[in-house]
Structure formats: structure tokens, C-alpha cells
Amino acid sequence: MTCLVEMSNISKSFGGSKAVDGVSLKLMPGTVHALMGENGAGKSTLMKILAGVHQPDSGEIFREGRKAGFETPREALEAGISTVFQELSLLANLTIAENMFLGREPVTAFGTVDRARMRRETRKALAALGLELNPDILVSELSIAERQFVEIAHGIKADASVFILDEPTAALNAADVEVMNAQIRRLRDEGKAIVYISHRMDEIFGICDTVTVLKDGKLVATRPLSGMTPDSLIALMVGRELQDLFPARGKASTETVLDLEDFRIDPGSTPLSLHVNKGEIVALAGLEGQGQQQLLRSLAGLYPASTGTASIKGKTLPLPAPKASGIRQLQARKVGFVPEDRKEEGLFLGLSIAHNIAVGLSSVHGELSIAHDYRKAIAETMASMNIKASGPSAPVGTLSGGNQQKVLLGRYLAAGLDLLLIEEPTRGVDIGAKAEIYKLLRSFADEGGAVLVLSRETIELIGLCDRIYVVHGKAIVAELPAETATEHQILNAALSA
Structure with missing residues (x-):
């Protein structure tokens, strides 16, 4: 031949x-x-x-x-x-x-x-x-x-x-x-x-x-x-x-960071309830297009949730969240939203690493607050996240996919937030960068943060998370401890629904 x-x-x-x-x-x-x-x-x-x-x-x-x-x-x-x-x-x-x-x-x-x-x-x-x-x-x-x-x-x-x-x-x-x-x-x-x-x-x-x-x-x-x-x-x-790619699971607190009660993604959908505690990484799993992304985006105002109550650390989040200011509303409550499409919705590709990270640092201050010097925080973020670049002035568009994703996560990790809402945390990044991102998210949780994440890679959710909610038909059909969950169990729960 x-x-x-x-x-x-x-x-x-x-x-x-x-x-x-x-x-x-x-x-x-x-x-x-x-x-x-x-x-x-x-x-x-x-x-x-x-x-x-x-x-x-x-x-x-x-x-x-x-x-x-x-x-x-x-x-x-x-x-x-x-x-x-x-x-x-x-x-x-x-x-x-x-x-x-x-x-x-x-x-x-x-x-x-x-x-x-x-x-x-x-x-x-x-x-x-x-x-x-x-x-x-x-x-x-x-x-x-x-x-x-x-x-x-x-x-x-x-x-x-x-x-x-x-x-x-x-x-x-x-x-x-x-x-x-x-x-x-x-x-x-x-x-x-x-x-x-x-x-x-x-x-x-x-x-x-x-x-x-x-x-x-x-x-x-x-x-x-x-x-x-x-x-x-x-x-x-x-x-x-x-199995060595995933860091050891931590110990979650009983303090609730995110609480959804009788939440309807659409008018005709079944009401759902979920919670994410301090120190916990929680997954939204299931078949493609069953409402996981709409659920996450409804909190950011990018999808109009129908009814229900959402609270962040005991304080009610008005629903439906306004599309024009939903992200700002989350930032004011120390919540970060990390979209799946980092290039179209997340990063400013023509700007430097420093500018992209500083956006998150600035978001925790009022619009009329005095300008801050973030050089030290940016340098520390780049070092802790092992962002490979010539320096903080390097344009984000010149970085590899894995390093771009770390810059996007670094924007929120550096801002000292309480909760991260993440779509596809490792989309298009290599195995080595995946392991680094898993470690960063677990460190965030171990330091008192909370994470709600969705991913198309079921094995990622099992290895990374503490609990898994299986979503089908825009409703939660099962809750599983990630430590003992299997891909078969998750698929079976999604199909059985």
C-alpha cells in the first residue's frame, strides 16, 4: 500500500x-x-x-x-x-x-x-x-x-x-x-x-x-x-x-453559598432545587441540551428563567436576572461566570494578559472607586496558575488554548470571589493543562470557594466534583456522590428519566 x-x-x-x-x-x-x-x-x-x-x-x-x-x-x-x-x-x-x-x-x-x-x-x-x-x-x-x-x-x-x-x-x-x-x-x-x-x-x-x-x-x-x-x-x-490527574477531594462546609428553590428554567418545565456549599464543587451532568447551560446562564441574565428563588449566601438574587446587567449583579455578590466560548464571550484577545486579569479585579470595586495598581496581583496570579507567556503584556490571543483558559479563570480566582459558575472548564485544552485547571479549582474550593460546573466530559465531572446533579428535560432527575458515581449510573439516570 x-x-x-x-x-x-x-x-x-x-x-x-x-x-x-x-x-x-x-x-x-x-x-x-x-x-x-x-x-x-x-x-x-x-x-x-x-x-x-x-x-x-x-x-x-x-x-x-x-x-x-x-x-x-x-x-x-x-x-x-x-x-x-x-x-x-x-x-x-x-x-x-x-x-x-x-x-x-x-x-x-x-x-x-x-x-x-x-x-x-x-x-x-x-x-x-x-x-x-x-x-x-x-x-x-x-x-x-x-x-x-x-x-x-x-x-x-x-x-x-x-x-x-x-x-x-x-x-x-x-x-x-x-x-x-x-x-x-x-x-x-x-x-x-x-x-x-x-x-x-x-x-x-x-x-x-x-x-x-x-x-x-x-x-x-x-x-x-x-x-x-x-x-x-x-x-x-x-x-x-x-486517576492521577484529579486532586484529592476536600471537605465541604454546611454553609450554603448557592441555593435554588422551585426553580423553573422554562414555564412548562418541572421545578428544581439544588444547593452548593462552601468548599464544594458540584456538577450539572446529563445528555447534551437538557437544560444544564440554560440553568447556569439564567443566573447571569443570559437566559430568562421562568420562576423560582435563587439566593447567594442567604441574599435573594432577583429573577429573571436582567440581560444587560446580570453579570454585574453576580459580580456584586462575589460570583464569577466563566463561559464555554472563551474567545467570543470571555477574553479580550487583543488585550494583554494583565488587562484581562485586571477586568476581574476591577469588577469587585464600585464604578467610581479610585483606580488600583494590580501589577503585584497579576504577577502572583500568573505565577500561581503557571501561565506560560513572555510576560503580563503578552496579548492573550497569542497564547495556547490551555493558557487562555487559565487567564480566564485567573480573572475570577484573583478577585477573591465566593462562587464560580463554569461552563466546560477544560474545553480544547491538553491533558497537562487540564490537570493544572483541576488543581486550581480544587484549591479555590479548599480555600472556602464554591463551584457549580457543567461539562460534556462525564469522566471529568466524576473525577473533579463532590456531588453530581443529573439534568434531564430541564429538571434534576438524580443526585449522586461523585466519589462513587460511574458513567453508567449517570447515563442510566439521564435515560431513565
Whole structure:
């Protein structure tokens, strides 16, 4: 069987730092090849070399046995290598169709842009992914999941033989992931080679055949996944087992921080009650789209809760929370809301780390209070959270996903809050950064804070939390101690409802 792509002894340095050090990789037809490693391991650099974004300092690339080299991404695409990077590259002020054909617009016999053909082919490419979006919609009007699908449709439309998918499902729900996986399997069955970069173990073992692990820019191993387990794969990546990623559980107080009574997410939903105590991390688990996110966001004014009572440390929180000032209302009660989409809703990507953290420090003071010097607090936050950057003035947009997430959490941890409401605490971050975030959240709880968290990764909720509320149909259907809970129990509770 002819190897579609072989990268032989590839090395690449930036300044004095070696990002990729003598790495070799073979991509065979009809396979899905997982590429794994912590942030900074060299995965993205290696793939950007294959995609023509970077040029290697040394080493060779072979395309179906012939030596090749790609000076630009266009050259790589023309050679049949299509890439969907984690950082979405769509232009928000253009339509879906204009993005799909950007730089290669078809023309009519009269020399004008053939917009009818663009719409027709865009609609066909989207339909292959089960999407019925209007090709004339501006990308700025799409959800993050829809944008991700448009990116992938663009790659599939290129009819390449090698596809590089960098965190393709990070923003997708369970149903969308299944649509995505069906497309990946279709490409595999057509004899394509797919490089799949993800931090989600269930996806890696569910869709991939082979795994290559990188660490500190070097090749650790390439192995068939059939002979591996999540524990053995994590051990290859970070040198410790899955259970070692989670810190020991603390001892919760009997003092209630958050209390919801007869709370209805929607007028027709069943009333629910829950509480989160000081020193406790509590999970909202269940199947995708059952009301976990609406429940959390209703406290911040981002979703209009119907009825019920919410109190923070004994003081009633007016409901429904106002959309324009719900976040401020929470901040005044020493509550932080950490959204799932850190780039669109959480961080100011063009501003520095210092500015992003200072936003949280400033929020605990009145609007007319005297300005404070936060340099010491910012430096201490960066050190305690192990934020890897050149300094506090580094733009947040230049950081890795894991470091961006730590900056977002650091904004609230530095502010001395009592309660954190968190969506997807480790979305799109590597195993090593996950372990650091788990430790930070547990330290926050051990110091008297309280956390209410939701996540699509059930194993994360079991390992991190103290108690788990299972949500189904916008109601709580079960409460389980996390220490003895299993994925089967949680799924059974959600389905039985």
C-alpha cells in the first residue's frame, strides 16, 4: 500500500526554541491517525509544515513516494492536503459562500463572479454535513458550532486525499459530533488519510486507528490504538495515569453559598432545587441540551428563567436576572461566570494578559472607586496558575488554548470571589493543562470557594466534583456522590428519566 504522505526527520525552530525535533510520520490511505501531546508538544507546528504554513529547517516530505515541499498553503491544497485548524479562519464579514470560494471565485462567460454557482456548490457541501444553512448568511451570524462545520465543509469540498482536522469537535454538541464522525468515516472509507488532533479520549478511541504521541517537540511513539487504553495513552503523553490527574477531594462546609428553590428554567418545565456549599464543587451532568447551560446562564441574565428563588449566601438574587446587567449583579455578590466560548464571550484577545486579569479585579470595586495598581496581583496570579507567556503584556490571543483558559479563570480566582459558575472548564485544552485547571479549582474550593460546573466530559465531572446533579428535560432527575458515581449510573439516570 502506497503511503500518501511521509514526513521524515522533520525539525523546526523558532528563535532559540526547537518546536519540532527530528519527527517522522507516515499517513496511510483509509486510516484516521490521531496526533496527540500536550500544548507545546509540536503537533500544530508539524501540521503547519505539512500544510505549507511553515517551512522545515531540516527533514523531507514525500507525497506518494515523491519528494515534495509546500511553500504556501495553496500549494499544499493543490497537492491534495486540506487543513482545518483549531483557530477558525473564516472572515466574519463575508457570507458562507464567499468564504468557501475565497481566492478562487468561479467566473461566468462574461468574466463576472458566478455567484449562482458559488451558492449551489456551497449548499451541496453543507448538505453533505447535514446542514441546511443559507449560503448568503454572514459568518458573523452563525453559532460557533455552525462556523466549525463551515470550516470542515470547506476542507471536504476541496476533494483532498489528506485531511488535517485540528480539534474539529471542540465546539460541537453530541449530535453534531456524530454527524462529524460519520463524515470522517466516509472519508476514511473512500481511501483518504485523516490526521485527527483532539484532547477527547472517547473520540480518539472511537474514530482513530493509529496514534502518534509528541512531547517537547520529539516523537514519543506511534502505535495502533487497538492495543492501548486511555490510561496507557495518557501515561505516554504526560507520564501519569488518568486517576492521577484529579486532586484529592476536600471537605465541604454546611454553609450554603448557592441555593435554588422551585426553580423553573422554562414555564412548562418541572421545578428544581439544588444547593452548593462552601468548599464544594458540584456538577450539572446529563445528555447534551437538557437544560444544564440554560440553568447556569439564567443566573447571569443570559437566559430568562421562568420562576423560582435563587439566593447567594442567604441574599435573594432577583429573577429573571436582567440581560444587560446580570453579570454585574453576580459580580456584586462575589460570583464569577466563566463561559464555554472563551474567545467570543470571555477574553479580550487583543488585550494583554494583565488587562484581562485586571477586568476581574476591577469588577469587585464600585464604578467610581479610585483606580488600583494590580501589577503585584497579576504577577502572583500568573505565577500561581503557571501561565506560560513572555510576560503580563503578552496579548492573550497569542497564547495556547490551555493558557487562555487559565487567564480566564485567573480573572475570577484573583478577585477573591465566593462562587464560580463554569461552563466546560477544560474545553480544547491538553491533558497537562487540564490537570493544572483541576488543581486550581480544587484549591479555590479548599480555600472556602464554591463551584457549580457543567461539562460534556462525564469522566471529568466524576473525577473533579463532590456531588453530581443529573439534568434531564430541564429538571434534576438524580443526585449522586461523585466519589462513587460511574458513567453508567449517570447515563442510566439521564435515560431513565
